[in-house]
Amino acid sequence: MKVPGIEVDISCSESVIFCWYVRRMEPVTEPNRNNSMAEENVFLRACRREPTEYTPVWLMRQAGRYLEEYRDIRRKVAFLELCKSPDLAAEVTLLPVRKLGVDAAIIFGDILLPLEGMGIHLEFVKGGGPLIRNPIRGREDIERLRIIEPEEEVPFLLKAIEIVRRVLGGSVPLIGFSGAPFTLASYLIEGGHSEDYVKTKGLMLEKNSLWHILMEKLTEVTIRYMRAQVHRGVQALQLFDTWAGCLSPWDYEAHVLPYSRRVIQEVGEQAPLIHFSAGTSGFLHLIKEAGGDVIGIDWRTNLGGAWERLGYDVGIQGNLDPSVLLTSREVIEAHVRKILESAGNRPGHIFNLGHGVLPETPEEHVTFMVESVHRFSGR
Numbered sequence: 001m002k003v004p005g006i007e008v009d010i011s012c013s014e015s016v017i018f019c020w021y022v023r024r025m026e027p028v029t030e031p032n033r034n035n036s037m038a039e040e041n042v043f044l045r046a047c048r049r050e051p052t053e054y055t056p057v058w059l060m061r062q063a064g065r066y067l068e069e070y071r072d073i074r075r076k077v078a079f080l081e082l083c084k085s086p087d088l089a090a091e092v093t094l095l096p097v098r099k100l101g102v103d104a105a106i107i108f109g110d111i112l113l114p115l116e117g118m119g120i121h122l123e124f125v126k127g128g129g130p131l132i133r134n135p136i137r138g139r140e141d142i143e144r145l146r147i148i149e150p151e152e153e154v155p156f157l158l159k160a161i162e163i164v165r166r167v168l169g170g171s172v173p174l175i176g177f178s179g180a181p182f183t184l185a186s187y188l189i190e191g192g193h194s195e196d197y198v199k200t201k202g203l204m205l206e207k208n209s210l211w212h213i214l215m216e217k218l219t220e221v222t223i224r225y226m227r228a229q230v231h232r233g234v235q236a237l238q239l240f241d242t243w244a245g246c247l248s249p250w251d252y253e254a255h256v257l258p259y260s261r262r263v264i265q266e267v268g269e270q271a272p273l274i275h276f277s278a279g280t281s282g283f284l285h286l287i288k289e290a291g292g293d294v295i296g297i298d299w300r301t302n303l304g305g306a307w308e309r310l311g312y313d314v315g316i317q318g319n320l321d322p323s324v325l326l327t328s329r330e331v332i333e334a335h336v337r338k339i340l341e342s343a344g345n346r347p348g349h350i351f352n353l354g355h356g357v358l359p360e361t362p363e364e365h366v367t368f369m370v371e372s373v374h375r376f377s378g379r
């Protein structure tokens with residue numbers, strides 16, 4: 001299929017998505033958004049701390065339940081099935097790019113997808129989060145975990161990456177992602193979300209050699225998984241260590257940092273990497289030590305102050321409180337301005353939330369937030 005002015009080479013099944021994509025939206029018109037080379041994109045330049053015409057913005061969980069189209073799809077298709085249908089996953093990935101005008105897409109999936117191939121029975125319960133029916137309890141469970149070949153175990157996600165890249169061409173870059181070994185371990189051990197991580201910490205602190213075997217396996221899987229995504233076309237990576245903030249600085253340093261550092265060393269050369277964690281403002285220096293071109297922070301700390309502590313030899317991502325998007329335009333605007341001011345116009349700031357978009361967020365508030373970031377940061 002040939003579309004005038006757009007250089008893509010797409011197969012028949014992909015053309016369905018492509019037509020949908022072209023029909024919904026006219027070409028993006030924000031300042032300098034029509035670069036033909038991905039390398040020139042504001043988001044990728046900000047990852048390298050190069051000056052940009054405005055601050056790029058995207059949102060964690062930008063393709064999710066707050067979008068009407070997403071809810072429509074989910075009424076027909078279960079979450080895991082959606083993740084495993086490349087055409088649909090690509091469609092969902094593209095929704096926020098065209099609807100909201102964000103500066104990057106993130107491939108639709110979940111941090112827990114690679115765990116299935118390792119031998120874990122994964123379910124997503126309605127209205128809630130993930131549930132693992134066979135959580136890890138001891139040595140045998142850990143030894144049984146398989147190291148995955150991403151091409152065999154998550155081919156659907158790699159295919160979705162290929163489709164999205166063909167549709168987007170060089171206009172908007174695509175971010176790939178993985179959970180960090182600690183955050184993945186916490187789901188494997190707790191069996192789902194946890195308030196206190198008692199079981200995870202028990203294994204980590206009392207069964208050191210088992211913890212090491214588990215973390216080694218998860219490190220290897222994370223490296224393979226992220227490399228495979230780069231190989232298929234993602235232009236940046238985000239490592240989610242969402243629950244690292246439940247740890248003390250010394251436990252993070254001793255039992256988590258070495259594994260995250262190895263992941264980042266082994267994949268960070270292939271694409272710019274954003275290292276995100278929540279609740280870690282007390283040990284940001286250790287997050288930096290683990291690595292990343294850009295450090296993603298939550299809203300519990302002042303972005304300017306955090307950047308000063310981190311040092312300006314890394315970029316920073318964040319950090320609007322997701323709840324602010326449930327308020328009014330005035331409040332959103334004021335918060336956006338505060339964050340931009342605290343970043344002080346320095347190259348290397350990527351605007352984002354401090355955690356994922358809440359499902360009850362009005363979509364028009366997200367669009368307004370994205371516009372506000374572009375408007376106030378224009379230079």
Ligand code: 1CP
Nearest residue numbers: 060061062063064079108109110111128129193240242356
């Ligand atoms: O439709 C539904 O009911 C499913 C809700 C949902 C969605 C939309 C889940 C279940 N995952 C996702 C998508 C998802 N998850 C993406 C897609 C790309 C995007 O738009 O950002 C990404 C990057 C994730 C990553 C993810 N999953 C993380 C790390 C990011 C974060 O929010 O900290 C974590 C911790 C998960 C686990 C998970 N999967 C789903 C839920 C509701 C959760 C969190 C559960 C918990 O609190 O423990």
